[in-house]
Amino acid sequence: MLIGGWLIAALSFTGCQDSDFQPDYVTLNLPDYFPAMVIPDDNPLTRQGIALGRKIYYDQRMHSTQQMSCSSCHEQASSFTTAEANCMAHINLAWHSAFLWNGKIEGTLEDVAMFELVDFFGTDINVFLNDTTYHRMFKEAFNIKSDEITFKYASYALAQFLRTMNSYNSKYDQWKRGEYQFSPSEWNGFVLFNSERGECFHCHANHLFVDNEFHDIGLDMSPSPGRFTMTGNQNDFGKFKTPTLRNIELTAPYMHDGRFQTLEEVMNFYSSGVQNSDNVTTLLPAHNGGLNLTAQEKADIIAFMKTLTDNTYITNPDLSAP
Amino acid sequence: MMFKGNFLKSIGLTTVLAAAMFLQSCEKENGLTQSTLRFTHKVGTSNVIYDSLMYTNEASNLFSVTLLRYFISDVVLHNTSGDTFVIDTDIYVDARDTNTLTHVFTTEVPNKTFTHLTFNFGFSNEDNVSGMYPSLPESGMVWPDMMGGGYHYMKFEGKFLDNSMITNFKVHTGMLNGNANYFTVTLPLAESISSKFFDMTLVMDLNNWFRTPNTFDLANIIGGMMGNQTAQTQIQQNGQDVFSVIQND
Numbered sequence: 001m002l003i004g005g006w007l008i009a010a011l012s013f014t015g016c017q018d019s020d021f022q023p024d025y026v027t028l029n030l031p032d033y034f035p036a037m038v039i040p041d042d043n044p045l046t047r048q049g050i051a052l053g054r055k056i057y058y059d060q061r062m063h064s065t066q067q068m069s070c071s072s073c074h075e076q077a078s079s080f081t082t083a084e085a086n087c088m089a090h091i092n093l094a095w096h097s098a099f100l101w102n103g104k105i106e107g108t109l110e111d112v113a114m115f116e117l118v119d120f121f122g123t124d125i126n127v128f129l130n131d132t133t134y135h136r137m138f139k140e141a142f143n144i145k146s147d148e149i150t151f152k153y154a155s156y157a158l159a160q161f162l163r164t165m166n167s168y169n170s171k172y173d174q175w176k177r178g179e180y181q182f183s184p185s186e187w188n189g190f191v192l193f194n195s196e197r198g199e200c201f202h203c204h205a206n207h208l209f210v211d212n213e214f215h216d217i218g219l220d221m222s223p224s225p226g227r228f229t230m231t232g233n234q235n236d237f238g239k240f241k242t243p244t245l246r247n248i249e250l251t252a253p254y255m256h257d258g259r260f261q262t263l264e265e266v267m268n269f270y271s272s273g274v275q276n277s278d279n280v281t282t283l284l285p286a287h288n289g290g291l292n293l294t295a296q297e298k299a300d301i302i303a304f305m306k307t308l309t310d311n312t313y314i315t316n317p318d319l320s321a322p
Numbered sequence: 323m324m325f326k327g328n329f330l331k332s333i334g335l336t337t338v339l340a341a342a343m344f345l346q347s348c349e350k351e352n353g354l355t356q357s358t359l360r361f362t363h364k365v366g367t368s369n370v371i372y373d374s375l376m377y378t379n380e381a382s383n384l385f386s387v388t389l390l391r392y393f394i395s396d397v398v399l400h401n402t403s404g405d406t407f408v409i410d411t412d413i414y415v416d417a418r419d420t421n422t423l424t425h426v427f428t429t430e431v432p433n434k435t436f437t438h439l440t441f442n443f444g445f446s447n448e449d450n451v452s453g454m455y456p457s458l459p460e461s462g463m464v465w466p467d468m469m470g471g472g473y474h475y476m477k478f479e480g481k482f483l484d485n486s487m488i489t490n491f492k493v494h495t496g497m498l499n500g501n502a503n504y505f506t507v508t509l510p511l512a513e514s515i516s517s518k519f520f521d522m523t524l525v526m527d528l529n530n531w532f533r534t535p536n537t538f539d540l541a542n543i544i545g546g547m548m549g550n551q552t553a554q555t556q557i558q559q560n561g562q563d564v565f566s567v568i569q570n571d
Contacts, residue, residue: 035457106479195467196492196546205462212458235373282388282479282490285545 003080018164023048033176033207037094042157045163048140049322053161055137056117056154058321064122066239070158071321076314079247080165086258088243089251091313092208094163101240101256102229104212109159117158118151128154165319167246171307177205182307188297189304198301199270199291202283209308214239215281218274218290219255226256238279249309251262263305267298352571354519355526357427359397360570361388362525363417370528372418374487375481380533383540384484385491387528390417391463392476394507394524395445399436399515407431412445414460424462429517437514439522443561444475444504450497461513465496469548472497478531482540491540494548495557503554509554509567530564533556 024048028037038047042206056062057070073085080090088101101111114245117123128134135146142153159236180188192198205211214227216238223238230236240256256261260269274280274290284290295302313319363370365377365387375386397409409427417423444450450472455461463473478493495503509524532538536556547553 033453033456035461088533191468194468196494196548199546201464201466202462205458206456206464211462213462276488280490282481285490287484287487288544304536 009207010271021140023143026050026164028164028166029259030166031173031176031207034168035095035206035208039094040110043110043159045160046141048137049119049157050141051162052134052137052141053157053159054322055134056158056163056318058194059127060122061127062117062123064124066124066127068121071118076316076320078251079167079310079314081251083253083258086253086256088241089247090162090165091167091244091246092210093141093165095212096210098214098241102226103241104230110155113155113158113162115157116156121245123151123154125149125151136245146209147257167310170246170310173310175307183303185303185306187302189300189302190307192297192301194303196296197291197300198293199283200245200301203242203281210242210271211286212242213284214241216240216277217270218277218280218284218286219259221275221277222244223277223279235279238277245305246308247310247313249306250314263302264298267302268287271298349564352517352519352521354517354571357409357429357431357468357519358521358570359427360521360523360527361423362417362523363528364525366527370417373435375483377529377542380537380540381539383482383484383532385540386480388481389477389479390528391415391459391474392478393444393460393463393473394441395449397441398439399431399439401434401436401514403434405432405434405436407434408511409439412449414463416459419459429504431515432521433516433518435514435516436511437479438510440506440508442504442506443565444495445472445497446504447472447497447500447502449504450504459476470497470499470501472544478528483561484541484544489540489544491543492546493543493557494555496548498549498551498554501551501554503558505558505561506539507562507565509565511567511569513569517571523568523570525566525568526541527561527566528564531560534560534563536560 005039022168026045026047028045030037044140060067060069060072062069062181068182073082073087074080074090075082080085093099093109097106105112112190128138129146134149138144138149138153141157175182193200203211203213203215214236215227225237227236227239228234248263252261254263254266260266269290269292271293272289274284274286280286347378357456371386372387375384376389377385379385392415392417395412397413399409401408410425413425414422428441452464452467452471455463455473460473465472465474473496475495476493480491481488482491529561536559538556538560543550
């Protein structure tokens, strides 16, 4: 179905543009236990589009100061986040429908890429218009002339690159493939993770370890507005987007405000620090301060979470600076 | 010739009219061009107001509703002759997501005078297969493999007053350790369906989950009930009368 979509898109491309335009269409090799990746028909993955998006991702001229790129706050060694910025990691974003901690941008990767370039960075379009390398790359990716370059095409390229930023080679994935055996502690953590005793899996769901939803997990009795900022709904006050747990070992600090430096601090919070705030998630026993886990249970859950570390993701040359 | 022609025309017209009347008597036309199955959620006779501690159940728990998501499956019309018509194999409902509250079907219902509707609340064990929903939101209903696998039948969450303290509750049901905790709902139709399309609303009364035959005290499931077969059975038994049907056409 996905391939069919790309073929249709390819036909429409060649039908509207000159016949010499023959980009190399790319099919991602993803695990069969991942959901199907929805790719907009008007932005199929191509080798040329991905390369252009990668160049934009690492180009420090994107910011209005010309001194900051996406990669400035999303470093590959930290699973595409940084401790200083505490932004959400760029990992398996293709399956998300809302972006940023408060879900400020809803829609597709094309939408959030447009936001990043136009609103967040204030990118000067002349960076593209005055650069002959970009002229060539936009031509190769979208078959457009240099004076036809717009933020739309730049966003589409960035979205294509983001769709290739996928992690699926952690110990957990190797276990799924039958190539790895969990240690007793990792297994115990996995069982706890998937129980109401550990109460992790309802939000960090399935193999992507996200639910695409917003929750107040009881960090504070008087929390930051979070999702309320976007919706104006009082019931959203204090809710923030669920982050993926993939590569969580590499993405400290934790929580929307980076208040916890270690996974141990995080587990201590879930065990005994949960506040019974107005909108606290009904999944946690907030009246009781939290899950009341033993030291061993906390250690086991952490051991399992560390099986989600994918070192190949942070060293993948296809995702590094071009 | 003229007489004969008029006579034949007259016979023809009469035949057509008779046939039309006959057909009309067998197949009621309601003007619908598609079938619609709607879902409504009430406490008693009032539509649910979410996030408000305002309802009292049979166990005298003062409670609110924050989340209600569930599956029904094998949604089938039946008649007294044993004929059946499958409306849908599985339907996901999120009571707070209007996109899931109206389901439209374009396949014509055969003219067989259907008298009642049945469906499973949740899934039969053979239909409850892990991985069958790879994408959200349905995949968010996953029921861990080590607890039996498949998907939650229902997530019903809220808060209640327990010894003067606001406390969370979560009524989560599923195929715990392979136990068939689903149940089949049978709803007689006040007016049999003899038209090509229908418009019906399934109404869930949330308070019925907490009474008859079991008075269900939320204080007994603090921390959850996914691993509690006794609670699973009680909810299964109580669920037999949570649904009613309204025919809108």
